[in-house]
Amino acid sequence: MRAALGLGWRLLRAGGRKGLLGAALTALAVTVSTALLLFAVSANLAFEGRGDREAWRNPVPAQGRAVAVQSVRVDYVRDERITVVELAALEPGAPPPPGLDRFPAPGEVWLSPALAELARRLPADQLAGRFAGGRGGTVGDEALVHPGELVAVRGWAPDSPVLAGKGTDEPRGEVAPTRISDFTGEPTPDAQGYRILALIASVLMAVPLLVFGGAAARLTVARRDQRLAALRLVGATPGQVVAMTAAEAVITAFAGAVAGTLLYVLLIPPLTGIEIAGGSWFAADLWPGVPYTLAVLAAVPLLVGLSAVVGLRRVVVGPLGVAKRETPPGMRFVRVAVLLAVLAVVPTLSVGSGGGMIAVVLGLAFLSINLAGPWVVGLIGRITAGTARGPARLLAGRRLVDDPRAAWRTVSGVALTGFVAGFVVLLNPSADLLGEADASRLRLSVPAARADAVAAGARERLTAAGVRAGTEITGEGGEKVLVVALGGGRAAAPGKSGKGEKADTPVDALVDAPVDARVDAALVDRARTALDGLVPGRRATSTADDDRFGHVLIGDIGTGTIVVLTVSFLVAVVSAGITAVSSVLDRRQTYALLRLAGTPLQVLDRARRAETLIPLAVMGGGSIAVGLFCALPFAITGLDAGGLATLLACVLLGFAGVVGAGAASAPVLRSVTENPAPRPD
Amino acid sequence: MTSVVLEGYGLTKRFGPATALAGVGLAIGRGEAVAIMGPSGSGKSTLLHCLAGIMKPDEGEVRLLGQRVDTMGERERSALRRTRFGFVFQFGQLLPELPADENVALPLMLGGVSRRDAVRRAREWFGPLGLGGMEERRPGELSGGQAQRVAIARALVTRPAVVFADEPTGALDQTTGHDTMRLLVEATRGGDASLVVVTHDPQVARWCDRTVEVRDGRIMTGVGA
Numbered sequence: 001m002r003a004a005l006g007l008g009w010r011l012l013r014a015g016g017r018k019g020l021l022g023a024a025l026t027a028l029a030v031t032v033s034t035a036l037l038l039f040a041v042s043a044n045l046a047f048e049g050r051g052d053r054e055a056w057r058n059p060v061p062a063q064g065r066a067v068a069v070q071s072v073r074v075d076y077v078r079d080e081r082i083t084v085v086e087l088a089a090l091e092p093g094a095p096p097p098p099g100l101d102r103f104p105a106p107g108e109v110w111l112s113p114a115l116a117e118l119a120r121r122l123p124a125d126q127l128a129g130r131f132a133g134g135r136g137g138t139v140g141d142e143a144l145v146h147p148g149e150l151v152a153v154r155g156w157a158p159d160s161p162v163l164a165g166k167g168t169d170e171p172r173g174e175v176a177p178t179r180i181s182d183f184t185g186e187p188t189p190d191a192q193g194y195r196i197l198a199l200i201a202s203v204l205m206a207v208p209l210l211v212f213g214g215a216a217a218r219l220t221v222a223r224r225d226q227r228l229a230a231l232r233l234v235g236a237t238p239g240q241v242v243a244m245t246a247a248e249a250v251i252t253a254f255a256g257a258v259a260g261t262l263l264y265v266l267l268i269p270p271l272t273g274i275e276i277a278g279g280s281w282f283a284a285d286l287w288p289g290v291p292y293t294l295a296v297l298a299a300v301p302l303l304v305g306l307s308a309v310v311g312l313r314r315v316v317v318g319p320l321g322v323a324k325r326e327t328p329p330g331m332r333f334v335r336v337a338v339l340l341a342v343l344a345v346v347p348t349l350s351v352g353s354g355g356g357m358i359a360v361v362l363g364l365a366f367l368s369i370n371l372a373g374p375w376v377v378g379l380i381g382r383i384t385a386g387t388a389r390g391p392a393r394l395l396a397g398r399r400l401v402d403d404p405r406a407a408w409r410t411v412s413g414v415a416l417t418g419f420v421a422g423f424v425v426l427l428n429p430s431a432d433l434l435g436e437a438d439a440s441r442l443r444l445s446v447p448a449a450r451a452d453a454v455a456a457g458a459r460e461r462l463t464a465a466g467v468r469a470g471t472e473i474t475g476e477g478g479e480k481v482l483v484v485a486l487g488g489g490r491a492a493a494p495g496k497s498g499k500g501e502k503a504d505t506p507v508d509a510l511v512d513a514p515v516d517a518r519v520d521a522a523l524v525d526r527a528r529t530a531l532d533g534l535v536p537g538r539r540a541t542s543t544a545d546d547d548r549f550g551h552v553l554i555g556d557i558g559t560g561t562i563v564v565l566t567v568s569f570l571v572a573v574v575s576a577g578i579t580a581v582s583s584v585l586d587r588r589q590t591y592a593l594l595r596l597a598g599t600p601l602q603v604l605d606r607a608r609r610a611e612t613l614i615p616l617a618v619m620g621g622g623s624i625a626v627g628l629f630c631a632l633p634f635a636i637t638g639l640d641a642g643g644l645a646t647l648l649a650c651v652l653l654g655f656a657g658v659v660g661a662g663a664a665s666a667p668v669l670r671s672v673t674e675n676p677a678p679r680p681d
Numbered sequence: 682m683t684s685v686v687l688e689g690y691g692l693t694k695r696f697g698p699a700t701a702l703a704g705v706g707l708a709i710g711r712g713e714a715v716a717i718m719g720p721s722g723s724g725k726s727t728l729l730h731c732l733a734g735i736m737k738p739d740e741g742e743v744r745l746l747g748q749r750v751d752t753m754g755e756r757e758r759s760a761l762r763r764t765r766f767g768f769v770f771q772f773g774q775l776l777p778e779l780p781a782d783e784n785v786a787l788p789l790m791l792g793g794v795s796r797r798d799a800v801r802r803a804r805e806w807f808g809p810l811g812l813g814g815m816e817e818r819r820p821g822e823l824s825g826g827q828a829q830r831v832a833i834a835r836a837l838v839t840r841p842a843v844v845f846a847d848e849p850t851g852a853l854d855q856t857t858g859h860d861t862m863r864l865l866v867e868a869t870r871g872g873d874a875s876l877v878v879v880t881h882d883p884q885v886a887r888w889c890d891r892t893v894e895v896r897d898g899r900i901m902t903g904v905g906a
Contacts, residue, residue, distance in 0.1 A: 391790040394783065395776075402778035590776055596735060598763025599791055600756070 021585065025578045026249075026304075027256035032574050033213040034260025034300050035267065036567055040202040040209070041292055042264075046285035047198040050145045050277070051191035056098050056183040057085055059175060066179035067094040068103070069163045074173045075528065075539045077127050078521050081278065081548060082115060082150040083173070086537065088158040090179070097153065097183045099143025100136070104155030108136035112144055112151040125465055126525035130532040146279030161536035171541070172549055190549070194277060194556075196358075201560050203359045204423065205567045207366035208416040212575045213253075213300065214307040242309050249308035253301040260300075261293060274563060276556050331375040331404060339368040343626065349633045358634075362423070365630050369419055369623055373412055376622070377615045378404035384614055392603050396610035406586075408619075410579040410612050413572030414654040415619040420568045421650035422627020424561045425643035426635040439544035442484040442527055446473075446535050451480045457534055458482060465530035467523060484540060486527055561646070569653055577661035580612070581668050588672035595673040604669060609662055616658055620651065686711050686875050687843050692731050692741035694724075694898075701727040702738065703898040709843065714866055714876040716886035719895035725879045726847055728895060732877060733766055733845045734758040745842065763791055767836030767844040767874070769865065771851040774832045775820040782807070782816040785835045792839060806834035810864055826857035833865050837872045844869050846878045850885055862888045 059070045068089050075082040087097065087104055094103045100110055109131045111119065116138060119128040131152055139151050156162050163177045173190070187195075265287075272281040288296075342364045349361060381400025388394035400407045446454040451473045462469045468487040475481045524542070531540040584591065591604060624647065688708040694701045701724040709715055709732075719725040730736045732743055734750045735758075743750040745765060750758065767788075768774065775784045785803035790796060804816055810830045820828055829849060836844050849865060850858030862878075866888045869876040878889055886892045894901045 389796050391787060394787075394790065394796065395778070398776075398778040398783070593770075593774060594776070595759070596762065597768055597788060597791075598759045598761070598766070600759055603791060 021581075023252050025582055026252045027259065029574065029578050030213060030253045030256025030300060030304060031260040031263060032571065033209045034257045034296060035264040036571060037206060037209050037300065038261065038264040038288055038293065038296055039267070039271065039286075039567070040205045041296065042286045042288045044195070044198050044202055045288055045292065046281060047191070047195045049285050051187035051195060053098070053142060054145050054191055055185035055187050056143065057083060057175070058185045058188045059178045059180045060184065060186055062179050062181035064181055066090055066181055068180055069158060069177050070175070070180050071163055071177040071537060072173070072175040073537065073539055074171065074541070074545075075130065075532075076541065076545050076548070077118065077122070077150070077525050077528070079548065080118075080150055081173070082152060084539075085151070085153045086156055086162050086177075087153060088156040088160060088163050090158055095182060097143065099140035100153060102136075104136050104153055105134075106155050106157040106160070107133045108155040109133045110136045110139050110153040112139040112149055114148045115150040115152060118150065122525070123522075125529055126522055127529060129529040141282060145277065147282055148279045163537065171546070177537070190277075197557070197560060199356070199359050200362065201564050203363045203366070204420045204564050207363055207370075208413060208420075208568055208571050210303070212413060212571050213304055245308050246305040250301045250305040253304035254297075257297050257300040261297060274559065276559055278552050331378050333375065335375045336372045339365075339372040339626075342368045343629060346630050347633060362630065365626065366416060366419060369416065369626060370408075370412060373408040373415065373619055374404040376619060377408045377411075380615050380618050381407070384610070391599075392606035393610050395603075395607040396614065399607070399611050400615065406579075406583065407611060407615055410576055410583065411616040411619055411658065413568075413575035414616060414658055415623045417565065417568035417572045417650065417654060418620040418623035419627040419630075420564055421647055422624035422629075423631045424564060424627075425646045426628055426631035427557065427561075437542070437544035437547040439524060439542050440486045442486065442524070442531065442540035442542050444482045444484070444531060444535055444540040445538050446480050446482050448478050448480045450535075451482065454534060455482055458484060458531055461530040461534065462527060465526050467527045467530060469527060482540075484527060484531065486523055565646075565650065569650075569657060572654065573657035573661055576612070576658045577664055580608070580662050580665035583608075584665055584668045584672060591669060591673050601670065601673065604673070605662075605666060608665075608669070609659070612658055612662055613655070616655065620654055624651075684711050685709065686713075687732060687743070687745050687877075689728075689732055689738075689743045690741055692728065692738045692743070694727050694731060694736070694738050700898050702731065702741075704741070705895070705898065705900055706741075707732070707893060707900065709875045709877060712870060712873055712875060713891075714869065714878065714889040716889035716892040717877065717879045717895060718881060718883070718886050718892055720881065723895045724898040725895045727898075729845055729847055729877060729879045733768070733843075734761050763788060764839060765842045767839065767841040769829065769832045769836050769844065769846040769849045771848040775828055775835075777820050780817045780819055781812070781823065781831045784820070784831055785838050788835060788839045803834065803838055806838060806868075810834055810868065824857075825853050826861055829853065829861045830864060833861070833868055837868055837874065840872055841874050843875045843877060846876065848880055849878065850880070850882065855884070858882075859884065 057072050059072075068087055071086045073084045073086065075084055085097070088106070089103050096102045104110055111131065119131060122128070131154070133154070136153075136155065139153055141147070144151060154162075173188075268283055268286045271286050272283050274280065342361070345361055346365070349358060377400055381397050381402075381404060383397075384393055385397025385401055388397050444454070444458070455471050455473055458471055459469075462471075462484065470485045470487070472483045472485070473480050474483055528540055534540075594604060595601070685708045688706075690706045692702050692705040692707075703724075705724075705728055707715075707728070717725045717728060727736070731738045731741075731751075734743070734753065737751055741751070745761065750761065753761065762768075775781075776787070779787065782800050782803050785806060786794075786796070786799035789799035789802060794802070807813055807816055810833060812827060812830055812834070815823065815827060815831075820831070823831065832849075836846075844865075846865060850861050853861060862885055865878075866876060876889070878885065880886055
């Protein structure tokens with residue numbers, strides 16, 4: 001075994017300039033794969049980290065003795081969400097919440113860095129006025145979902161009305177006063193939802209990466225199989241051949257994996273700028289940590305080695321199969337049958353299916369496309385060769401039939417990206433779904449008994465703040481809603497014009513005003529600030545605020561789509577480029593002989609293009625269709641203009657990328673055919 | 682000698698400090714079979730490559746039917762090789778993906794002949810060369826001698842002026858090698874083409890009309906068969 005490993009290492013080192021170039025291509029493929037795999041792993045860990053950091057704001061009721069009371073309210077400024085955590089200690093020595101070095105005393109306010117900065121920049125009557133009281137300090141990063149998150153923590157006395165009562169039908173993100181024994185909490189449903197989306201996105205990114213990594217491994221084998229077959233012919237045992245191949249592939253892949261890790265570390269700063277769920281990332285979020293990094297560094301070379309060994313099957317089973325270039329056995333239809341079987345499961349899924357289940361089916365669909373791909377490529381090759389009239393298409397068709405796996409390796413990346421594109425465009429809801437919400441009417445829940453007094457107080461506060469608005473009490477039962485309809489401009493101060501009662505303008509009159517001219521953000525924030533504290537523990541919000549999460553989620557799905565498609569395209573184009581160059585290197589003797597016999601370079605290039613673009617057109621289209629089919633159970637809307645544009649862009653980018661990758665390998669083709677004198681290598 | 686088809690004058694070729702050809706001159710007559718012999722590294726393959734327009738000599742001229750070859754650009758030389766020359770080599774001259782008949786038809790298709798006609802014309806060579814029934818076999822399914830005969834058919838299918846063969850029997854056993862040489866010479870003559878064979882095997886050279894011996898980049902002798 002030791003001798004075999006040593007020989008494997010010698011084979012790698014003694015591969016000559018073109019052999020080393022081939023190894024470098026494999027290492028490059030592994031580098032890209034590793035970097036993107038680390039990204040996929042980190043993305044999951046990052047969402048998990050966010051969920052954990054947010055958990056303390058989603059309290060679990062105390063089972064035993066409670067040490068504090070906690071409620072969470074949501075407020076808004078300039079279309080941004082502010083999370084306001086209200087706290088009161090029930091006994092001395094209550095533990096501090098995450099991000100604070102002590103439990104906030106009654107009347108103290110702690111602001112996150114971003115909120116503190118915003119409060120400093122905006123006029124006090126638009127934000128800072130809501131957080132009057134002693135500044136306790138700054139909320140630390142360990143309590144924030146993202147660096148720009150707006151969080152306020154306020155301390156109250158246990159008997160404060162802010163922390164009194166039991167909430168019913170709390171708005172999204174809000175928590176009624178809850179007696180807690182610690183700040184462990186649990187991840188919010190939103191955080192869990194994001195984790196599922198991240199898992200699905202990771203599967204969409206990771207499967208092409210694994211396929212790509214496997215293809216990279218087979219590049220090593222493709223270059224070596226002649227030599228290894230010769231070793232078998234002179235008596236090397238299958239074990240020795242396997243060990244040599246695995247050693248060579250693992251050594252190359254390990255170098256690539258280390259480079260990929262370094263590349264990923266360099267990419268972390270720009271990646272932190274990707275905004276999801278309302279904000280960017282801490283750099284630490286995107287660092288997967290030493291154990292995961294080591295696991296990836298170990299797993300990638302092992303997978304590449306395993307893939308290389310699987311690719312060696314023909315050499316090991318029968319060395320003459322490679323040495324004599326006999327007709328390759330046909331692909332079995334069972335490959336397509338597996339794909340059809342997986343697709344048959346898809347209609348049984350629904351939005352209600354578990355995230356893990358969806359990820360598994362998606363992964364299987366992906367892998368089965370990869371399984372069926374070579375079979376379809378072989379079929380396309382037979383049709384192409386059968387109908388070819390010119391030498392370029394004949395060469396392309398025969399090449400596809402001869403080695404459909406190699407041809408599939410070139411186009412698989414783009415074809416699998418087609419699947420991703422088909423899948424995600426149907427899942428991309430349009431913001432039109434939410435309609436145009438009204439930001440000009442603030443609503444405030446008020447106890448029915450105090451409704452009139454609260455309305456009067458609201459009018460008074462709004463007038464004092466110079467906000468022109470109308471008020472109205474609506475609703476039935478014990479809880480009523482004070483509706484404050486905001487109008488443009490500042491109302492005259494009471495007494496100055498004798499029209500201070502402008503604040504009493506009927507709601508309907510203001511509501512009838514054109515939507516777009518109704519209010520500006522500063523006016524809304526002045527009104528919110530004026531109404532703050534009017535009803536303890538309640539904030540004035542609009543229907544636009546209610547829709548804000550929906551807008552963020554839709555934006556995030558769009559961002560996720562772009563990230564996944566970018567990763568997929570990157571993989572696809574790099575994959576196409578590497579396999580194109582590798583294919584030229586592998587077939588350099590054939591190309592040289594064709595050139596020697598007078599074949600124009602253009603014919604060789606045309607053949608290479610046809611060899612790629614014909615299966616790409618078929619498999620790309622087929623993969624998009626499979627992706628669309630897999631998305632159908634989860635589709636929120638049909639394919640709209642935006643989705644069609646995304647698909648079209650993907651198709652164009654895919655073809656352009658593969659054509660570009662092929663063109664990039666043309667100099668290598670020229671180089672290997674420069675001196676077409678035959679060599680026995 | 683009959684009329685000259687191909688001739689080289691004062692051919693010199695250097696590879697770095699090494700001189701592979703040092704002012705070689707050689708003329709090939711119509712229908713003539715010439716063997717170029719010499720030990721390894723003597724420059725015989727370089728001479729063939731210069732005569733065939735595969736590489737340009739550093740000095741000297743190559744003419745095909747009076748037309749300068751050495752001054753042609755790569756594109757013209759490619760066209761010349763495709764239309765006027767045929768090649769038979771020791772190693773890997775057949776495309777492994779194509780069946781035998783398409784390997785032979787390929788030069789015709791590259792010249793613009795339709796696939797149907799090209800394959801039909803290619804198959805005409807199979808019977809005379811003893812390859813009947815092997816038209817659809819792939820190179821890996823042919824013996825060494827059969828593969829060389831397919832290569833001969835491919836070299837002759839365009840009715841070239843000159844066929845170049847570099848160690849055409851180097852990978853074959855003696856009996857098969859002789860059969861192959863016999864077929865190569867007969868088929869070349871039958872096609873009214875000239876033949877230039879590079880070999881180190883006197884038995885192979887014996888099939889040719891004359892032999893030239895190359896040593897250290899120079900022609901030592903010219904011997905009639």
